[in-house]
Amino acid sequence: MLGTIGKESARTRGASLPDPEKTRKSFTWDIAEAMLDGLPGGGLNIAYEALDRHVAAGHGAQVAIRWLGKGDDRRDFTYGDLAEQTSRFAQVLKMHGLNRGDSVFALMGRIPELYVAALGTLKAGLVFTPLFSAFGPEPIRTRMEIGSARVLVTTETLYRRKIAKWRDEIPSLELVLIVGETAPDGCTALAAAMAAAEPVMDVARTQPEDPALIHFTSGTTGKPKGAVHVHNAVLYHAISGRYALELTPETIYWCTADPGWVTGTSYGIISPLVNRVTMIVDEAEFDLDRWYSTIEREKVEVWYSAPTAIRMMMRAGAEAAAPYDFSSLRFLASVGEPLNPEAVVWSNRVFGRPFHDNWWQTETGGIMIANLAAQDVRPGSMGKPMPGIEAGIVKRTDGGVAELGNGDIGELALRPGWPSMMRTYLHEQARYDKCFVNGWYLSGDLAMRDTDGYYWFVGRADDLIKTSGHLVGPFEVENALIEHEAVAEAGVIGVPDETAGEVIKAYVTLVPGFAPSEELERSIRGHARKKLGPAVAPREIVFRNTLPKTRSGKIMRRLLKARELGLPEGDISTLETDET
Protein backbone atom coordinates (compact mmCIF):
# COMPACT_ATOMS: atom_id res chain seq x y z
CA MET A 1 0.00 0.00 0.00
CA LEU A 2 2.68 2.42 1.10
CA GLY A 3 4.67 1.54 -1.96
CA THR A 4 1.82 2.61 -4.21
CA ILE A 5 1.42 5.90 -2.44
CA GLY A 6 5.16 6.45 -2.70
CA LYS A 7 5.05 5.84 -6.46
CA GLU A 8 2.17 8.19 -6.99
CA SER A 9 3.82 10.98 -5.09
CA ALA A 10 6.98 10.54 -7.13
CA ARG A 11 4.85 11.12 -10.20
CA THR A 12 3.15 14.20 -8.84
CA ARG A 13 6.55 15.57 -7.89
CA GLY A 14 7.22 15.74 -11.59
CA ALA A 15 9.18 12.55 -12.22
CA SER A 16 8.75 11.82 -15.94
CA LEU A 17 6.14 9.25 -16.81
CA PRO A 18 7.22 6.36 -18.98
CA ASP A 19 6.65 6.98 -22.65
CA PRO A 20 3.66 4.71 -23.49
CA GLU A 21 5.09 3.92 -26.91
CA LYS A 22 8.42 2.81 -25.43
CA THR A 23 6.64 0.75 -22.80
CA ARG A 24 4.58 -0.93 -25.49
CA LYS A 25 7.70 -1.66 -27.51
CA SER A 26 9.76 -3.06 -24.70
CA PHE A 27 6.82 -5.13 -23.51
CA THR A 28 6.54 -6.59 -27.03
CA TRP A 29 10.23 -7.42 -27.15
CA ASP A 30 10.02 -8.96 -23.68
CA ILE A 31 7.32 -11.30 -24.98
CA ALA A 32 9.41 -12.06 -28.06
CA GLU A 33 12.42 -12.84 -25.94
CA ALA A 34 10.36 -15.13 -23.76
CA MET A 35 9.45 -17.12 -26.89
CA LEU A 36 13.13 -17.94 -27.42
CA ASP A 37 15.76 -19.84 -25.46
CA GLY A 38 19.05 -18.18 -26.36
CA LEU A 39 22.16 -20.30 -26.70
CA PRO A 40 23.09 -22.23 -23.57
CA GLY A 41 25.96 -20.21 -22.12
CA GLY A 42 25.00 -17.02 -23.97
CA GLY A 43 24.56 -15.69 -27.49
CA LEU A 44 21.77 -15.92 -30.02
CA ASN A 45 21.65 -18.02 -33.17
CA ILE A 46 18.66 -18.35 -35.49
CA ALA A 47 19.39 -22.00 -36.33
CA TYR A 48 19.42 -22.99 -32.69
CA GLU A 49 16.06 -21.30 -32.10
CA ALA A 50 14.59 -22.91 -35.21
CA LEU A 51 15.81 -26.48 -34.65
CA ASP A 52 18.13 -27.63 -31.89
CA ARG A 53 16.24 -26.22 -28.95
CA HIS A 54 13.08 -28.05 -30.04
CA VAL A 55 15.04 -31.28 -30.15
CA ALA A 56 16.45 -30.53 -26.71
CA ALA A 57 12.89 -29.99 -25.48
CA GLY A 58 11.80 -33.44 -26.69
CA HIS A 59 10.21 -32.54 -30.03
CA GLY A 60 12.82 -34.15 -32.24
CA ALA A 61 10.29 -36.58 -33.73
CA GLN A 62 7.84 -33.90 -34.88
CA VAL A 63 7.72 -33.33 -38.62
CA ALA A 64 9.31 -29.98 -39.39
CA ILE A 65 9.10 -30.10 -43.18
CA ARG A 66 6.76 -32.14 -45.29
CA TRP A 67 8.36 -31.89 -48.70
CA LEU A 68 6.30 -32.37 -51.87
CA GLY A 69 8.48 -33.04 -54.88
CA LYS A 70 7.56 -32.01 -58.41
CA GLY A 71 6.06 -35.44 -59.14
CA ASP A 72 4.34 -37.40 -56.40
CA ASP A 73 7.37 -37.52 -54.14
CA ARG A 74 6.53 -36.81 -50.53
CA ARG A 75 9.16 -36.86 -47.80
CA ASP A 76 9.05 -35.90 -44.15
CA PHE A 77 11.92 -34.31 -42.26
CA THR A 78 11.62 -34.16 -38.49
CA TYR A 79 13.15 -31.50 -36.29
CA GLY A 80 15.68 -34.16 -35.30
CA ASP A 81 16.55 -34.88 -38.95
CA LEU A 82 17.05 -31.22 -39.73
CA ALA A 83 19.11 -30.59 -36.59
CA GLU A 84 21.44 -33.41 -37.62
CA GLN A 85 21.67 -32.47 -41.28
CA THR A 86 22.33 -28.82 -40.56
CA SER A 87 25.08 -29.89 -38.16
CA ARG A 88 26.65 -32.00 -40.89
CA PHE A 89 26.36 -29.11 -43.32
CA ALA A 90 27.95 -26.72 -40.82
CA GLN A 91 30.77 -29.25 -40.29
CA VAL A 92 31.41 -29.34 -44.02
CA LEU A 93 31.83 -25.57 -44.05
CA LYS A 94 34.14 -25.79 -41.06
CA MET A 95 36.24 -28.54 -42.64
CA HIS A 96 36.81 -26.29 -45.62
CA GLY A 97 38.26 -23.64 -43.37
CA LEU A 98 35.38 -21.21 -43.70
CA ASN A 99 34.98 -18.70 -40.94
CA ARG A 100 32.36 -16.74 -39.09
CA GLY A 101 30.88 -14.03 -41.29
CA ASP A 102 31.88 -15.65 -44.61
CA SER A 103 29.24 -15.48 -47.27
CA VAL A 104 27.32 -18.57 -48.49
CA PHE A 105 25.01 -18.31 -51.50
CA ALA A 106 22.38 -20.85 -52.46
CA LEU A 107 20.95 -21.31 -55.93
CA MET A 108 18.39 -24.09 -56.15
CA GLY A 109 14.71 -24.82 -56.30
CA ARG A 110 12.67 -25.63 -53.22
CA ILE A 111 14.45 -28.89 -52.49
CA PRO A 112 15.26 -30.09 -48.96
CA GLU A 113 18.95 -29.19 -49.33
CA LEU A 114 18.01 -25.53 -49.61
CA TYR A 115 16.53 -25.57 -46.13
CA VAL A 116 19.48 -27.49 -44.75
CA ALA A 117 21.93 -25.07 -46.37
CA ALA A 118 20.11 -22.02 -44.98
CA LEU A 119 20.04 -23.19 -41.38
CA GLY A 120 23.38 -25.04 -41.59
CA THR A 121 25.06 -21.82 -42.71
CA LEU A 122 23.58 -19.93 -39.77
CA LYS A 123 24.55 -22.73 -37.41
CA ALA A 124 28.15 -22.35 -38.52
CA GLY A 125 27.96 -18.56 -37.97
CA LEU A 126 28.23 -17.74 -41.67
CA VAL A 127 26.01 -15.39 -43.63
CA PHE A 128 23.37 -16.84 -45.95
CA THR A 129 22.04 -15.41 -49.23
CA PRO A 130 19.40 -17.32 -51.17
CA LEU A 131 19.00 -16.64 -54.88
CA PHE A 132 15.96 -17.53 -56.92
CA SER A 133 16.83 -20.53 -59.07
CA ALA A 134 15.17 -19.12 -62.20
CA PHE A 135 17.56 -16.18 -62.32
CA GLY A 136 19.73 -16.03 -65.42
CA PRO A 137 23.55 -16.21 -65.23
CA GLU A 138 24.04 -12.44 -65.15
CA PRO A 139 21.78 -11.59 -62.18
CA ILE A 140 23.36 -14.50 -60.29
CA ARG A 141 26.83 -13.33 -61.04
CA THR A 142 26.30 -9.68 -60.09
CA ARG A 143 24.69 -10.62 -56.80
CA MET A 144 27.51 -13.02 -55.95
CA GLU A 145 30.01 -10.32 -56.74
CA ILE A 146 28.26 -7.73 -54.61
CA GLY A 147 28.01 -10.25 -51.78
CA SER A 148 31.65 -11.51 -52.09
CA ALA A 149 30.38 -15.09 -52.15
CA ARG A 150 32.88 -17.61 -50.77
CA VAL A 151 30.60 -20.60 -51.05
CA LEU A 152 27.88 -21.51 -53.52
CA VAL A 153 25.48 -24.38 -52.96
CA THR A 154 23.68 -25.43 -56.11
CA THR A 155 22.68 -28.37 -58.29
CA GLU A 156 24.72 -29.85 -61.10
CA THR A 157 22.22 -28.73 -63.75
CA LEU A 158 22.12 -25.15 -62.53
CA TYR A 159 25.90 -25.12 -62.19
CA ARG A 160 26.50 -26.28 -65.75
CA ARG A 161 23.86 -23.98 -67.18
CA LYS A 162 24.43 -20.82 -65.28
CA ILE A 163 27.70 -20.79 -63.33
CA ALA A 164 30.46 -22.88 -64.94
CA LYS A 165 31.34 -20.33 -67.63
CA TRP A 166 32.26 -17.51 -65.29
CA ARG A 167 32.99 -19.28 -62.04
CA ASP A 168 36.73 -18.57 -62.24
CA GLU A 169 36.10 -14.88 -62.65
CA ILE A 170 34.75 -14.52 -59.12
CA PRO A 171 37.94 -14.47 -57.04
CA SER A 172 36.16 -14.70 -53.67
CA LEU A 173 34.43 -17.98 -54.59
CA GLU A 174 36.34 -20.86 -52.96
CA LEU A 175 33.89 -23.68 -52.66
CA VAL A 176 31.06 -24.90 -54.85
CA LEU A 177 28.92 -27.57 -53.22
CA ILE A 178 26.79 -29.61 -55.58
CA VAL A 179 23.66 -31.30 -54.26
CA GLY A 180 23.93 -35.07 -54.68
CA GLU A 181 26.56 -37.78 -54.79
CA THR A 182 28.71 -36.54 -57.65
CA ALA A 183 30.07 -33.19 -58.75
CA PRO A 184 31.75 -31.69 -61.83
CA ASP A 185 35.47 -30.91 -61.73
CA GLY A 186 36.43 -28.29 -59.23
CA CYS A 187 33.25 -28.76 -57.21
CA THR A 188 32.44 -30.82 -54.12
CA ALA A 189 29.60 -33.33 -53.89
CA LEU A 190 27.47 -32.26 -50.98
CA ALA A 191 25.90 -35.61 -50.08
CA ALA A 192 29.27 -37.33 -49.87
CA ALA A 193 30.79 -34.50 -47.84
CA MET A 194 27.88 -34.48 -45.43
CA ALA A 195 27.94 -38.25 -45.01
CA ALA A 196 31.58 -38.02 -43.99
CA ALA A 197 31.00 -35.12 -41.58
CA GLU A 198 30.24 -35.26 -37.87
CA PRO A 199 26.49 -35.44 -37.20
CA VAL A 200 26.74 -32.98 -34.30
CA MET A 201 28.07 -29.48 -34.13
CA ASP A 202 28.37 -26.83 -31.47
CA VAL A 203 26.18 -24.01 -32.69
CA ALA A 204 28.33 -20.95 -33.44
CA ARG A 205 28.07 -18.54 -30.53
CA THR A 206 26.78 -15.64 -32.58
CA GLN A 207 25.66 -12.44 -30.89
CA PRO A 208 22.38 -10.66 -31.62
CA GLU A 209 24.00 -8.06 -33.87
CA ASP A 210 26.06 -10.52 -35.94
CA PRO A 211 25.03 -10.61 -39.63
CA ALA A 212 22.94 -13.64 -40.56
CA LEU A 213 21.26 -13.05 -43.92
CA ILE A 214 21.55 -10.86 -46.96
CA HIS A 215 18.42 -10.48 -49.02
CA PHE A 216 18.23 -8.75 -52.34
CA THR A 217 15.10 -6.66 -52.89
CA SER A 218 12.75 -7.51 -55.75
CA GLY A 219 14.07 -4.85 -58.10
CA THR A 220 10.58 -3.52 -58.83
CA THR A 221 11.69 0.10 -58.77
CA GLY A 222 15.28 -0.30 -59.96
CA LYS A 223 18.53 -2.08 -59.25
CA PRO A 224 18.10 -4.56 -56.37
CA LYS A 225 19.62 -3.61 -53.03
CA GLY A 226 21.25 -6.10 -50.63
CA ALA A 227 19.59 -5.73 -47.24
CA VAL A 228 21.71 -7.05 -44.37
CA HIS A 229 19.90 -8.75 -41.47
CA VAL A 230 21.24 -9.96 -38.12
CA HIS A 231 20.55 -12.88 -35.77
CA ASN A 232 18.49 -10.64 -33.50
CA ALA A 233 15.81 -10.66 -36.24
CA VAL A 234 14.69 -13.99 -34.85
CA LEU A 235 12.90 -12.17 -32.02
CA TYR A 236 10.68 -10.55 -34.57
CA HIS A 237 10.26 -13.71 -36.62
CA ALA A 238 9.08 -15.48 -33.48
CA ILE A 239 6.53 -12.93 -32.38
CA SER A 240 5.22 -11.83 -35.77
CA GLY A 241 4.68 -15.42 -36.87
CA ARG A 242 2.69 -15.97 -33.72
CA TYR A 243 0.52 -12.87 -33.93
CA ALA A 244 0.28 -12.02 -37.64
CA LEU A 245 0.12 -15.60 -38.96
CA GLU A 246 -1.34 -17.48 -36.02
CA LEU A 247 1.55 -19.94 -35.94
CA THR A 248 1.36 -22.14 -32.87
CA PRO A 249 3.22 -25.40 -32.23
CA GLU A 250 2.19 -28.21 -34.59
CA THR A 251 0.15 -25.95 -36.86
CA ILE A 252 0.17 -27.22 -40.44
CA TYR A 253 1.42 -24.25 -42.36
CA TRP A 254 2.07 -23.53 -45.99
CA CYS A 255 3.98 -20.49 -47.22
CA THR A 256 3.97 -20.49 -51.01
CA ALA A 257 6.81 -17.96 -51.38
CA ASP A 258 10.22 -19.04 -52.66
CA PRO A 259 13.13 -18.55 -50.25
CA GLY A 260 14.85 -16.58 -53.02
CA TRP A 261 12.75 -13.71 -51.67
CA VAL A 262 12.57 -12.50 -48.13
CA THR A 263 9.05 -13.84 -47.51
CA GLY A 264 10.20 -17.35 -48.34
CA THR A 265 12.98 -17.11 -45.76
CA SER A 266 11.49 -15.03 -42.93
CA TYR A 267 8.12 -16.81 -43.11
CA GLY A 268 9.02 -19.85 -45.22
CA ILE A 269 11.90 -21.05 -43.03
CA ILE A 270 12.70 -19.13 -39.86
CA SER A 271 9.43 -17.96 -38.33
CA PRO A 272 7.53 -21.24 -38.83
CA LEU A 273 10.33 -23.42 -37.47
CA VAL A 274 10.97 -21.11 -34.52
CA ASN A 275 7.25 -21.46 -33.78
CA ARG A 276 7.56 -25.25 -34.14
CA VAL A 277 4.99 -25.75 -36.87
CA THR A 278 4.89 -28.51 -39.47
CA MET A 279 5.47 -26.75 -42.73
CA ILE A 280 4.60 -27.82 -46.24
CA VAL A 281 7.23 -27.18 -48.89
CA ASP A 282 6.09 -27.63 -52.47
CA GLU A 283 8.83 -27.86 -55.04
CA ALA A 284 6.46 -27.25 -57.96
CA GLU A 285 5.33 -23.93 -59.35
CA PHE A 286 1.76 -22.68 -59.15
CA ASP A 287 -0.78 -25.16 -60.45
CA LEU A 288 -4.36 -24.66 -59.46
CA ASP A 289 -5.45 -28.26 -58.94
CA ARG A 290 -2.21 -29.18 -57.25
CA TRP A 291 -2.58 -26.29 -54.83
CA TYR A 292 -6.17 -27.05 -53.99
CA SER A 293 -5.51 -30.74 -53.52
CA THR A 294 -2.45 -29.97 -51.37
CA ILE A 295 -4.59 -27.95 -48.97
CA GLU A 296 -7.17 -30.70 -48.80
CA ARG A 297 -4.79 -33.66 -48.52
CA GLU A 298 -2.30 -32.10 -46.10
CA LYS A 299 -5.03 -30.41 -44.05
CA VAL A 300 -3.30 -27.06 -44.26
CA GLU A 301 -4.41 -24.77 -41.43
CA VAL A 302 -2.50 -21.58 -42.11
CA TRP A 303 -1.77 -20.46 -45.64
CA TYR A 304 0.46 -17.51 -46.57
CA SER A 305 0.36 -16.55 -50.23
CA ALA A 306 0.40 -13.57 -52.58
CA PRO A 307 -2.07 -11.52 -54.63
CA THR A 308 -0.65 -12.67 -57.92
CA ALA A 309 -1.54 -16.29 -57.08
CA ILE A 310 -4.88 -15.34 -55.59
CA ARG A 311 -5.80 -13.49 -58.77
CA MET A 312 -4.93 -16.61 -60.77
CA MET A 313 -7.32 -18.60 -58.62
CA MET A 314 -10.01 -15.99 -59.13
CA ARG A 315 -9.39 -16.08 -62.83
CA ALA A 316 -10.07 -19.82 -62.83
CA GLY A 317 -13.37 -19.19 -61.07
CA ALA A 318 -15.09 -20.52 -57.98
CA GLU A 319 -16.14 -23.66 -59.91
CA ALA A 320 -12.54 -24.84 -60.01
CA ALA A 321 -12.43 -24.75 -56.21
CA ALA A 322 -15.81 -26.35 -55.64
CA PRO A 323 -14.75 -30.04 -55.60
CA TYR A 324 -12.25 -29.52 -52.76
CA ASP A 325 -12.62 -29.61 -49.01
CA PHE A 326 -11.03 -26.54 -47.43
CA SER A 327 -12.39 -27.04 -43.94
CA SER A 328 -8.90 -27.43 -42.44
CA LEU A 329 -8.04 -23.80 -43.22
CA ARG A 330 -8.26 -21.47 -40.27
CA PHE A 331 -6.12 -18.48 -41.29
CA LEU A 332 -5.18 -17.05 -44.68
CA ALA A 333 -2.69 -14.25 -45.24
CA SER A 334 -1.30 -12.43 -48.25
CA VAL A 335 1.71 -10.22 -48.92
CA GLY A 336 3.83 -8.70 -51.63
CA GLU A 337 1.45 -6.54 -53.60
CA PRO A 338 -1.72 -4.70 -52.81
CA LEU A 339 -4.51 -7.20 -52.25
CA ASN A 340 -7.58 -6.07 -54.13
CA PRO A 341 -10.73 -5.90 -51.96
CA GLU A 342 -12.38 -8.09 -54.59
CA ALA A 343 -9.90 -10.86 -53.70
CA VAL A 344 -10.71 -10.69 -49.99
CA VAL A 345 -14.42 -11.02 -50.63
CA TRP A 346 -13.86 -13.78 -53.14
CA SER A 347 -11.66 -15.87 -50.84
CA ASN A 348 -14.14 -15.53 -48.02
CA ARG A 349 -16.77 -16.98 -50.28
CA VAL A 350 -14.66 -19.76 -51.76
CA PHE A 351 -12.50 -20.83 -48.80
CA GLY A 352 -14.82 -19.76 -46.03
CA ARG A 353 -12.04 -17.45 -44.80
CA PRO A 354 -10.86 -14.07 -46.02
CA PHE A 355 -7.24 -13.48 -46.98
CA HIS A 356 -5.63 -11.18 -44.41
CA ASP A 357 -3.43 -8.67 -46.15
CA ASN A 358 -0.18 -7.63 -44.57
CA TRP A 359 2.55 -5.23 -45.60
CA TRP A 360 6.29 -5.27 -45.23
CA GLN A 361 9.52 -5.05 -47.22
CA THR A 362 12.82 -6.84 -47.63
CA GLU A 363 14.26 -4.01 -45.56
CA THR A 364 11.92 -4.50 -42.60
CA GLY A 365 12.70 -8.24 -42.41
CA GLY A 366 9.23 -9.00 -41.06
CA ILE A 367 5.53 -8.09 -41.20
CA MET A 368 4.96 -4.48 -40.13
CA ILE A 369 1.30 -3.81 -40.83
CA ALA A 370 -1.26 -6.56 -40.72
CA ASN A 371 -4.86 -7.59 -40.53
CA LEU A 372 -4.74 -9.76 -37.42
CA ALA A 373 -7.12 -12.63 -36.78
CA ALA A 374 -8.59 -10.80 -33.81
CA GLN A 375 -9.49 -7.69 -35.80
CA ASP A 376 -12.15 -7.21 -38.43
CA VAL A 377 -10.68 -7.42 -41.90
CA ARG A 378 -11.27 -4.31 -43.97
CA PRO A 379 -11.07 -5.49 -47.58
CA GLY A 380 -8.51 -3.37 -49.40
CA SER A 381 -6.68 -2.30 -46.24
CA MET A 382 -3.25 -3.57 -45.19
CA GLY A 383 -4.39 -3.57 -41.56
CA LYS A 384 -2.81 -1.93 -38.53
CA PRO A 385 0.75 -1.65 -37.24
CA MET A 386 1.94 -4.78 -35.44
CA PRO A 387 2.47 -4.74 -31.67
CA GLY A 388 5.75 -2.93 -31.00
CA ILE A 389 5.66 -1.16 -34.36
CA GLU A 390 4.98 2.55 -34.62
CA ALA A 391 3.92 3.71 -38.08
CA GLY A 392 3.09 7.13 -39.44
CA ILE A 393 2.15 8.93 -42.62
CA VAL A 394 4.62 11.68 -43.44
CA LYS A 395 5.42 14.26 -46.05
CA ARG A 396 8.97 15.12 -47.05
CA THR A 397 9.78 18.78 -46.45
CA ASP A 398 12.96 20.76 -47.11
CA GLY A 399 15.48 18.80 -45.13
CA GLY A 400 12.98 16.90 -42.99
CA VAL A 401 9.59 15.27 -42.78
CA ALA A 402 6.28 16.39 -41.34
CA GLU A 403 3.69 14.00 -39.92
CA LEU A 404 0.32 14.01 -41.63
CA GLY A 405 -3.06 13.25 -40.13
CA ASN A 406 -5.73 10.62 -40.69
CA GLY A 407 -7.13 10.68 -44.19
CA ASP A 408 -4.04 12.31 -45.72
CA ILE A 409 -2.03 10.52 -48.37
CA GLY A 410 1.68 10.51 -47.65
CA GLU A 411 4.72 8.29 -47.36
CA LEU A 412 4.42 5.32 -45.06
CA ALA A 413 7.08 5.65 -42.36
CA LEU A 414 8.15 3.54 -39.38
CA ARG A 415 10.00 4.34 -36.16
CA PRO A 416 13.17 2.23 -36.34
CA GLY A 417 14.08 -0.08 -33.48
CA TRP A 418 12.39 -3.44 -34.14
CA PRO A 419 14.73 -6.45 -34.19
CA SER A 420 14.40 -7.56 -37.82
CA MET A 421 15.15 -4.18 -39.41
CA MET A 422 18.00 -4.26 -41.93
CA ARG A 423 21.29 -2.99 -40.57
CA THR A 424 22.58 -1.60 -43.88
CA TYR A 425 22.36 -1.95 -47.64
CA LEU A 426 25.44 -3.92 -48.62
CA HIS A 427 28.13 -1.50 -49.89
CA GLU A 428 25.55 1.28 -50.07
CA GLN A 429 25.73 2.94 -46.69
CA ALA A 430 24.83 6.37 -48.09
CA ARG A 431 21.68 5.01 -49.67
CA TYR A 432 20.78 3.33 -46.40
CA ASP A 433 21.36 6.54 -44.43
CA LYS A 434 19.03 8.38 -46.79
CA CYS A 435 16.12 6.16 -45.69
CA PHE A 436 16.11 7.82 -42.27
CA VAL A 437 14.83 11.33 -41.68
CA ASN A 438 13.84 12.93 -38.36
CA GLY A 439 13.81 9.58 -36.60
CA TRP A 440 11.60 7.89 -39.20
CA TYR A 441 12.41 5.12 -41.65
CA LEU A 442 10.86 6.12 -44.98
CA SER A 443 9.45 3.18 -46.90
CA GLY A 444 9.05 4.69 -50.38
CA ASP A 445 5.40 3.58 -50.41
CA LEU A 446 2.41 5.91 -50.21
CA ALA A 447 -0.48 5.15 -47.92
CA MET A 448 -3.37 6.63 -45.97
CA ARG A 449 -4.51 5.92 -42.41
CA ASP A 450 -8.22 6.05 -41.64
CA THR A 451 -9.71 7.29 -38.39
CA ASP A 452 -9.77 3.76 -36.95
CA GLY A 453 -6.06 3.33 -37.50
CA TYR A 454 -6.22 1.03 -40.54
CA TYR A 455 -3.62 1.70 -43.25
CA TRP A 456 -4.54 1.76 -46.94
CA PHE A 457 -1.95 1.30 -49.67
CA VAL A 458 -1.98 3.96 -52.38
CA GLY A 459 1.04 3.09 -54.52
CA ARG A 460 4.78 3.33 -54.71
CA ALA A 461 5.98 6.91 -54.38
CA ASP A 462 7.42 6.64 -57.91
CA ASP A 463 4.13 5.39 -59.36
CA LEU A 464 1.91 8.24 -58.19
CA ILE A 465 -0.05 9.87 -61.01
CA LYS A 466 -0.95 13.55 -61.19
CA THR A 467 -3.93 14.13 -63.45
CA SER A 468 -5.98 17.35 -63.77
CA GLY A 469 -5.01 18.42 -60.28
CA HIS A 470 -5.77 15.01 -58.70
CA LEU A 471 -3.19 12.75 -57.11
CA VAL A 472 -4.08 9.20 -58.10
CA GLY A 473 -2.59 5.97 -56.85
CA PRO A 474 -2.52 3.19 -59.44
CA PHE A 475 -3.94 0.69 -56.96
CA GLU A 476 -7.27 2.51 -56.73
CA VAL A 477 -7.69 2.45 -60.50
CA GLU A 478 -6.56 -1.17 -60.78
CA ASN A 479 -9.11 -2.21 -58.16
CA ALA A 480 -11.91 -0.63 -60.14
CA LEU A 481 -10.72 -2.30 -63.34
CA ILE A 482 -10.54 -5.80 -61.94
CA GLU A 483 -14.09 -5.52 -60.73
CA HIS A 484 -15.09 -5.71 -64.39
CA GLU A 485 -16.02 -9.31 -65.20
CA ALA A 486 -13.56 -9.53 -68.11
CA VAL A 487 -10.48 -8.16 -66.32
CA ALA A 488 -8.11 -10.56 -64.55
CA GLU A 489 -5.22 -8.20 -63.75
CA ALA A 490 -4.44 -4.57 -64.33
CA GLY A 491 -1.37 -2.31 -64.24
CA VAL A 492 -1.87 1.43 -64.41
CA ILE A 493 0.52 4.28 -65.22
CA GLY A 494 0.38 8.01 -65.91
CA VAL A 495 1.50 9.29 -69.31
CA PRO A 496 2.31 12.94 -69.98
CA ASP A 497 -0.49 15.04 -71.41
CA GLU A 498 -0.45 18.71 -72.35
CA THR A 499 -3.70 19.70 -70.72
CA ALA A 500 -4.08 17.28 -67.81
CA GLY A 501 -0.42 16.98 -66.81
CA GLU A 502 -0.79 13.22 -66.96
CA VAL A 503 -3.55 10.92 -68.15
CA ILE A 504 -4.10 7.39 -67.00
CA LYS A 505 -3.27 4.45 -69.17
CA ALA A 506 -4.14 0.90 -68.16
CA TYR A 507 -2.72 -2.44 -69.21
CA VAL A 508 -5.00 -5.39 -68.56
CA THR A 509 -5.10 -9.16 -68.93
CA LEU A 510 -8.40 -10.91 -69.50
CA VAL A 511 -10.33 -13.70 -67.85
CA PRO A 512 -10.44 -16.80 -70.09
CA GLY A 513 -13.40 -16.65 -72.43
CA PHE A 514 -13.00 -12.92 -73.17
CA ALA A 515 -11.15 -11.61 -76.21
CA PRO A 516 -9.78 -8.13 -76.85
CA SER A 517 -12.10 -5.90 -78.87
CA GLU A 518 -12.96 -2.25 -79.19
CA GLU A 519 -16.31 -2.97 -77.68
CA LEU A 520 -14.73 -4.60 -74.63
CA GLU A 521 -12.39 -1.66 -74.21
CA ARG A 522 -15.36 0.70 -74.26
CA SER A 523 -17.18 -1.44 -71.73
CA ILE A 524 -14.20 -1.50 -69.35
CA ARG A 525 -13.62 2.23 -69.70
CA GLY A 526 -17.31 2.86 -69.08
CA HIS A 527 -17.18 0.73 -65.94
CA ALA A 528 -14.10 2.60 -64.68
CA ARG A 529 -15.68 5.97 -65.40
CA LYS A 530 -18.72 5.01 -63.38
CA LYS A 531 -16.59 3.83 -60.45
CA LEU A 532 -13.93 6.51 -60.47
CA GLY A 533 -15.32 9.52 -62.31
CA PRO A 534 -14.14 10.80 -65.67
CA ALA A 535 -10.99 12.54 -64.37
CA VAL A 536 -9.49 9.42 -62.83
CA ALA A 537 -10.73 6.76 -65.26
CA PRO A 538 -8.16 5.45 -67.76
CA ARG A 539 -8.09 7.26 -71.07
CA GLU A 540 -6.66 4.24 -72.84
CA ILE A 541 -6.68 0.49 -72.22
CA VAL A 542 -4.16 -1.92 -73.68
CA PHE A 543 -4.84 -5.65 -73.69
CA ARG A 544 -1.91 -7.93 -72.92
CA ASN A 545 -1.34 -11.63 -72.43
CA THR A 546 0.61 -11.05 -69.23
CA LEU A 547 1.77 -8.01 -67.32
CA PRO A 548 5.49 -7.48 -66.79
CA LYS A 549 6.15 -8.84 -63.32
CA THR A 550 9.11 -9.54 -61.10
CA ARG A 551 9.81 -13.15 -60.25
CA SER A 552 8.42 -12.36 -56.81
CA GLY A 553 5.10 -11.52 -58.48
CA LYS A 554 5.06 -7.72 -58.49
CA ILE A 555 3.74 -5.68 -61.40
CA MET A 556 6.60 -3.59 -62.83
CA ARG A 557 4.75 -0.39 -63.58
CA ARG A 558 7.98 1.49 -64.09
CA LEU A 559 8.76 -0.77 -67.04
CA LEU A 560 5.38 -0.11 -68.66
CA LYS A 561 6.08 3.57 -68.19
CA ALA A 562 9.65 3.51 -69.48
CA ARG A 563 8.45 1.81 -72.65
CA GLU A 564 5.60 4.23 -73.04
CA LEU A 565 8.04 7.12 -72.79
CA GLY A 566 10.74 5.48 -74.90
CA LEU A 567 13.17 5.55 -71.97
CA PRO A 568 15.78 2.92 -71.07
CA GLU A 569 14.29 -0.12 -69.33
CA GLY A 570 16.73 0.00 -66.42
CA ASP A 571 17.56 -3.10 -64.36
CA ILE A 572 15.26 -5.92 -65.46
CA SER A 573 17.22 -8.77 -63.91
CA THR A 574 14.17 -9.88 -61.91
CA LEU A 575 11.66 -9.62 -64.76
CA GLU A 576 9.60 -12.76 -65.32
CA THR A 577 6.39 -12.71 -67.36
CA ASP A 578 6.15 -10.09 -70.07
CA GLU A 579 4.02 -11.03 -73.09
CA THR A 580 2.28 -8.33 -75.08
Ligand code: ATP
Ligand atom coordinates in the same frame (compact mmCIF):
# COMPACT_ATOMS: atom_id res chain seq x y z
P1 ATP B 1 12.81 -2.75 -54.97
O1 ATP B 1 12.91 -2.19 -53.58
O2 ATP B 1 14.07 -3.38 -55.43
O3 ATP B 1 12.20 -1.82 -55.94
P2 ATP B 1 10.52 -4.19 -54.01
O4 ATP B 1 10.24 -2.99 -53.19
O5 ATP B 1 9.39 -4.71 -54.85
O6 ATP B 1 11.78 -3.98 -54.94
P3 ATP B 1 10.36 -6.09 -51.87
O7 ATP B 1 11.08 -5.69 -50.65
O8 ATP B 1 10.33 -7.54 -52.22
O9 ATP B 1 11.01 -5.37 -53.09
O10 ATP B 1 8.85 -5.64 -51.80
C1 ATP B 1 8.37 -4.70 -50.88
C2 ATP B 1 7.33 -3.84 -51.53
O11 ATP B 1 6.22 -4.65 -51.96
C3 ATP B 1 6.71 -2.81 -50.63
O12 ATP B 1 7.50 -1.66 -50.49
C4 ATP B 1 5.38 -2.54 -51.33
O13 ATP B 1 5.54 -1.62 -52.39
C5 ATP B 1 5.02 -3.91 -51.88
N1 ATP B 1 4.11 -4.59 -50.93
C6 ATP B 1 4.39 -5.58 -50.08
N2 ATP B 1 3.30 -5.96 -49.39
C7 ATP B 1 2.30 -5.17 -49.80
C8 ATP B 1 0.91 -5.07 -49.46
N3 ATP B 1 0.35 -5.87 -48.58
N4 ATP B 1 0.19 -4.12 -50.09
C9 ATP B 1 0.76 -3.31 -51.01
N5 ATP B 1 2.04 -3.37 -51.37
C10 ATP B 1 2.81 -4.29 -50.78
Ligand code: MG
Ligand atom coordinates in the same frame (compact mmCIF):
# COMPACT_ATOMS: atom_id res chain seq x y z
MG1 MG C 1 11.51 -1.72 -52.21
